[in-house]
Amino acid sequence: MDRITERIKDCLKDVPEYVAGKSIEEVKQKYRLNRVVKLASNENPYGASKKAIKAFREFGDFHIYPKTDFVELREKIAEYVEVNADRIVLGAGMDGVLENIFKMFLNAGDEVIISIPSFPYYHTLTKIHCAKDVQVNRGEDFTMNVDAVLDKTNEKTKIIIVCSPNNPTGNVESREDIKRLIEETDALVFIDEAYVEFSDNDLMDLVDYENIVVARTFSKAFALANLRIGYAVMHEDLRKEYMKVSTPFPLSTSAVNAAIAALDDLEYTKRCIKLIVEERERLMKELSKFFKVYPSQANFLFVKSGVKAKTIAEELMKRGVIVRDCSNFIGCDEYSLRISVGRKEDNDFLLEALDDLKAEGIL
Numbered sequence: 001m002d003r004i005t006e007r008i009k010d011c012l013k014d015v016p017e018y019v020a021g022k023s024i025e026e027v028k029q030k031y032r033l034n035r036v037v038k039l040a041s042n043e044n045p046y047g048a049s050k051k052a053i054k055a056f057r058e059f060g061d062f063h064i065y066p067k068t069d070f071v072e073l074r075e076k077i078a079e080y081v082e083v084n085a086d087r088i089v090l091g092a093g094m095d096g097v098l099e100n101i102f103k104m105f106l107n108a109g110d111e112v113i114i115s116i117p118s119f120p121y122y123h124t125l126t127k128i129h130c131a132k133d134v135q136v137n138r139g140e141d142f143t144m145n146v147d148a149v150l151d152k153t154n155e156k157t158k159i160i161i162v163c164s165p166n167n168p169t170g171n172v173e174s175r176e177d178i179k180r181l182i183e184e185t186d187a188l189v190f191i192d193e194a195y196v197e198f199s200d201n202d203l204m205d206l207v208d209y210e211n212i213v214v215a216r217t218f219s220k221a222f223a224l225a226n227l228r229i230g231y232a233v234m235h236e237d238l239r240k241e242y243m244k245v246s247t248p249f250p251l252s253t254s255a256v257n258a259a260i261a262a263l264d265d266l267e268y269t270k271r272c273i274k275l276i277v278e279e280r281e282r283l284m285k286e287l288s289k290f291f292k293v294y295p296s297q298a299n300f301l302f303v304k305s306g307v308k309a310k311t312i313a314e315e316l317m318k319r320g321v322i323v324r325d326c327s328n329f330i331g332c333d334e335y336s337l338r339i340s341v342g343r344k345e346d347n348d349f350l351l352e353a354l355d356d357l358k359a360e361g362i363l
């Protein structure tokens with residue numbers, strides 16, 4: 001008899017398993033440390049709004065299925081992004097939104113254009129759908145090469161990814177470039193604005209084109225990563241199709257209530273953003289003593305040095321600081337690191353560890 005795994009669809013063979021970074025607890029145990037700071041997953045280090053936490057805890061009807069339309073949250077989001085609520089969809093994190101969009105558009109053999117390096121899940125999802133991830137190199141400053149992207153477009157191209165600010169490089173795309181891209185292609189342009197709150201440049205005003213989706217999340221600036229709430233704005237006709245592919249109950253009522261409360265407490269999120277942006281600018285200056293640091297409009301910094309990222313990440317981990325080695329990102333070299341911006345004391349702890357590495361001749 002054949003092994004059951006041989007019956008699994010062929011294209012899954014090319015799909016890498018997601019390897020999450022080490023947790024604070026794991027690192028504490030492994031290296032017998034009291035203090036560990038995680039600057040690896042671009043989380044908001046200040047935690048969620050107290051009002052959001054309270055709203056989450058107040059709901060207890062766990063035996064009842066959640067609503068499916070979540071009008072109240074969609075109306076709050078509509079107010080926040082200044083579009084009509086009829087054009088907003090929700091998902092289990094932006095990952096869930098991406099999953100639904102890929103389900104809607106991709107047949108086996110179709111193509112998705114990804115400017116590299118970028119968020120690894122785009123490649124994974126493309127392959128899960130037996131489609132091809134067409135990779136286009138970014139420029140020196142990591143902005144997209146729109147002409148090269150348009151050159152690679154053909155009748156099989158279903159989705160073109162724009163990630164702005166881009167993970168892991170932190171740069172944003174110009175409105176004019178993306179407007180031209182949208183106008184010159186028939187493919188869907190998926191705009192990932194997971195980090196837009198940390199940036200002074202958003203692309204939401206392009207959303208009236210029919211072939212665009214702008215997606216955002218409550219995981220980063222709003223500090224609700226664990227609750228898995230993402231959303232997107234799209235044409236109403238697209239929304240109808242989206243609702244067909246979405247699982248019937250993608251979000252829990254507790255999570256939705258927390259997101260509503262977070263939007264009611266926008267002042268809290270704005271304070272976090274201000275602190276993080278200030279620290280980003282300070283950290284950028286301080287890190288330039290050790291690395292080449294790229295300008296960032298997100299809550300992380302992309303850095304390179306002459307020492308392998310793997311070595312630096314390991315040595316920092318031994319000293320209680322977790323950062324993201326990006327050498328396994330498609331399109332990154334082995335010297336690429338991503339460092340999330342923490343609280344002042346977290347960043348200082350990182351800087352002390354880097355001083356150590358320098359003193360010991362590792363850096």
Ligand SMILES: *Cc1c(COP(=O)(O)O)cnc(C)c1O
Binds near residue numbers: 230
């Ligand atoms: C974190 C992240 C997401 C996904 O966030 P969710 O937690 O699934 O909402 C999407 N895109 C980028 C670029 C990210 O960094």
